[in-house]
Amino acid sequence: MDQKRDEPNPSYRNGISQVLLYGEFTTKASRKVRYAVSLTERDLTVQKITSAPAGRSKVVFNLRDCVGCRAVKADDNTDVGAYFTAYFYPFKKRWMSSGIARQRTEQCFRVASSLDPHLNLEEAQRWARAISEGSAHQRPQRNGVLYSEVHRPCKVLLLLNPHSGKGQALSLFTGHVQRMLHEAGIPHTLVVTERQNHARELVREADLSKWDALVIMSGDGLLFEVVNGLMEREDWEEAIQTPLGILPGGSGNALAASIHHYAGSQPVSSEELLLSCAFLLCKGLVSRLDLTSVCLGSGPQQRLFSFLSLAWGFVADVDIESEKYRHVGAARFTVGTLVRLASLRVYQGKLAYLPAETGHRSPSSGSSPTTSGSLTEVSVSSPQSEASSSTPSFCSSLVCHSSQQSPNTFHNYCNSNNAFKAKRGDVAPTTGPSGPPDSLLVPLDQPVPSNWTVVPEENFVLVLAMYQSHLAEDLMAAPNSTMEDGLIHLLYVKAGISRATLLRLFLAMEKGAHVATNSPHLVYEKVRALRLEPYSAKGTITVDGELVDYGPVQAQVHVGLARLIAS
Numbered sequence: 001m002d003q004k005r006d007e008p009n010p011s012y013r014n015g016i017s018q019v020l021l022y023g024e025f026t027t028k029a030s031r032k033v034r035y036a037v038s039l040t041e042r043d044l045t046v047q048k049i050t051s052a053p054a055g056r057s058k059v060v061f062n063l064r065d066c067v068g069c070r071a072v073k074a075d076d077n078t079d080v081g082a083y084f085t086a087y088f089y090p091f092k093k094r095w096m097s098s099g100i101a102r103q104r105t106e107q108c109f110r111v112a113s114s115l116d117p118h119l120n121l122e123e124a125q126r127w128a129r130a131i132s133e134g135s136a137h138q139r140p141q142r143n144g145v146l147y148s149e150v151h152r153p154c155k156v157l158l159l160l161n162p163h164s165g166k167g168q169a170l171s172l173f174t175g176h177v178q179r180m181l182h183e184a185g186i187p188h189t190l191v192v193t194e195r196q197n198h199a200r201e202l203v204r205e206a207d208l209s210k211w212d213a214l215v216i217m218s219g220d221g222l223l224f225e226v227v228n229g230l231m232e233r234e235d236w237e238e239a240i241q242t243p244l245g246i247l248p249g250g251s252g253n254a255l256a257a258s259i260h261h262y263a264g265s266q267p268v269s270s271e272e273l274l275l276s277c278a279f280l281l282c283k284g285l286v287s288r289l290d291l292t293s294v295c296l297g298s299g300p301q302q303r304l305f306s307f308l309s310l311a312w313g314f315v316a317d318v319d320i321e322s323e324k325y326r327h328v329g330a331a332r333f334t335v336g337t338l339v340r341l342a343s344l345r346v347y348q349g350k351l352a353y354l355p356a357e358t359g360h361r362s363p364s365s366g367s368s369p370t371t372s373g374s375l376t377e378v379s380v381s382s383p384q385s386e387a388s389s390s391t392p393s394f395c396s397s398l399v400c401h402s403s404q405q406s407p408n409t410f411h412n413y414c415n416s417n418n419a420f421k422a423k424r425g426d427v428a429p430t431t432g433p434s435g436p437p438d439s440l441l442v443p444l445d446q447p448v449p450s451n452w453t454v455v456p457e458e459n460f461v462l463v464l465a466m467y468q469s470h471l472a473e474d475l476m477a478a479p480n481s482t483m484e485d486g487l488i489h490l491l492y493v494k495a496g497i498s499r500a501t502l503l504r505l506f507l508a509m510e511k512g513a514h515v516a517t518n519s520p521h522l523v524y525e526k527v528r529a530l531r532l533e534p535y536s537a538k539g540t541i542t543v544d545g546e547l548v549d550y551g552p553v554q555a556q557v558h559v560g561l562a563r564l565i566a567s
């Protein structure tokens with residue numbers, strides 16, 4: 001069941017947290033110094049026991065920052081003691097630079113109150129269980145967001161693209177993520193993708209009942225494959241509810257940067273962003289995620305599902321052209337932007353959209369509130385019945401901490417033929433109609449409905465539709481966007497803008513301040529659906545950063561259709 005947050009916590013009396021466990025322990029490093037350790041629903045407090053008042057410093061660890069706690073018996077058979085270790089990832093000031101980021105710290109205590117090693121291990125396990133359960137209840141959450149939780153113990157299928165970003169995803173995984181998953185007691189199976197569309201085929205055929213979450217470690221392109229693979233299944237309605245997770249291993253990492261931003265955290269990049277997303281993954285809170293269906297006019301049944309963006313013009317060109325600067329990582333977009341600025345182009349076409357204030361939210365998610373205003377849905381013949389509003393909800397939490405399992409790595413997990421043989425970035429068409437009907441769209445060969453706005457300009461520098469906040473780690477194109485706002489944040493820049501002003505817009509976008517620059521060339525609209533008809537025969541359109549067939553395109557947002565592990 002989805003749970004609303006902010007329920008009263010019975011363990012607080014008059015705002016004071018009750019002590020659940022208290023003990024005095026030594027550490028692994030020294031058996032001479034003793035610590036008083038107390039656990040409440042909210043914190044683990046550690047205080048050195050000493051006669052000198054100056055030495056009695058108290059350190060409080062918030063269980064919200066804890067991913068788990070493990071108990072073990074001593075390695076040394078002559079030691080009757082047992083140990084419990086709690087793993088925290090609090091925000092700390094960076095060394096040698098400003099700002100804060102999550103940093104790992106562990107607290108390990110030796111339990112030796114008995115001469116019987118079994119009793120000591122039992123006591124250590126009691127502490128480990130209590131700390132783990134406490135940390136599972138203390139999660140970073142945002143007001144007004146509907147959550148459910150990943151099944152515990154959860155089985156994660158982790159798909160990793162070894163070529164994403166600078167080609168270091170596997171070493172980033174083993175260096176930063178694997179240990180945290182072990183600390184959180186999350187067993188996982190790692191599949192290293194072998195080629196484009198490997199992940200798409202795999203999730204299209206997989207027995208999803210074996211997995212509680214599908215996590216990708218790559219850029220946004222691999223998640224795009226997974227989303228579309230799920231939507232191509234006959235049981236798409238159930239399949240797309242599998243909680244998805246993202247660990248940034250690419251160069252853009254837009255969705256990862258967005259979920260980090262939604263968590264209210266200060267901007268970070270690279271390994272710090274990875275640590276932040278891995279932390280959110282371990283916490284296992286599942287939110288709804290809007291998907292936008294994108295219909296391409298270039299052929300029948302060309303329908304894709306997108307979680308991030310649709311771009312035409314400057315942004316799409318930079319995305320594809322900057323592929324050759326991949327070796328510089330996230331900086332490839334900066335280099336690409338400067339190169340394209342030098343040869344700034346005008347793109348001609350027709351743009352139309354359904355403004356959000358006139359359209360009600362599409363019915364994909366039955367429990368989502370509708371916005372004010374009214375709109376008669378455009379009825380179109382649909383190959384599939386309306387998406388059910390009684391989609392099964394996730395089970396509520398069963399907090400349990402599983403033991404470590406080493407990940408099984410399957411390089412040949414799916415050996416099906418590469419049906420698409422697409423070059424990097426080309427998106428294979430869907431195999432057939434699936435997904436909810438696009439009730440706001442009419443066929444591309446018909447004029448847009450009368451309640452749509454047709455943009456009078458036909459000369460553009462860029463058109464960018466965003467459904468998450470970030471376009472890249474350091475580009476906050478739609479700062480007001482949330483995971484399930486049922487909105488497409490449409491930005492377009494009209495021709496006539498100078499290079500210097502366009503550069504200023506992109507620099508301001510780093511902090512999401514581009515709209516506030518009030519440039520007369522930049523237009524920002526919240527919409528529910530849009531249509532774009534380029535006049536040129538050749539060009540670049542990207543969906544979630546992936547190249548799609550060029551030509552007329554239209555799109556409609558479906559509220560909360562997917563599930564994402566975030567905060």
Ligand SMILES: Nc1ncnc2c1ncn2[C@@H]1O[C@H](COP(=O)(O)OP(=O)(O)OP(=O)(O)O)[C@@H](O)[C@H]1O
Nearest residue numbers: 164165193194195196218219221222250251252253
């Ligand atoms: N093993 C593989 N070999 C080649 N291509 C792959 C493989 N696995 C996935 N792909 C494809 O590589 C493309 C790029 O993947 P992805 O977007 O995840 O990484 P990226 O481009 O480095 O990241 P970003 O989009 O953040 O720049 C996608 O089209 C994906 O389908």
